[in-house]
Amino acid sequence: MIKSWMVIGGVAFLVALAANFITPSDRQWFKRLQRPRWLTFEGAIPIIWTVIFICGAWSAYIVWENDPGSTTTWLMMGLYLLLEIVTIAYTPVMFRLRSLKVGTILGGTGLIISVLLILAVLTISGWAALLLIPYLLWSPIGTYTTWQMASLNPQDT
Secondary structure, three states: OOOHHHHHHHHHHHHHHHHHOOOHHHHHHHHHOOOOOOOOOHHHHHHHHHHHHHHHHHHHHHHHHHOOOOHHHHHHHHHHHHHHHHHHHHHHHHHHHOOHHHHHHHHHHHHHHHHHHHHHHHOOOHHHHHOOHHHHHHHHHHHHHHHHHHHHOHHHO
């Protein structure tokens, strides 16, 4: 029998694969952009997001196991999925449109969705809500970084 954690992890992994839909010219566009001087942790960003997505999937698992298959739980899973889709869309959409403004908007949208999700999850499980805190802490940093890059690269907003 397939376990719920396998389905949740599998869906999260499949959605995360969409971040790879970028071309070499998209990557080159992003590499040539100026970055804020304080951005010294860029190499750690993939690891940070991996941890955040694992925490998010674990949170979703806790919520699912609390009341499996109920309408409320399915709605919560939809909110988790929406948050991941918006988050994953950041890279391919911003790269394809070559717009840091779009990246900033997607980052801000993810932050808003994460706040709503945390508030909803808090009524179900404190642990599940706590596992979403890394997203809540990191998302504004990423969004602010993109916003700062937009000011350094006005031709790419």
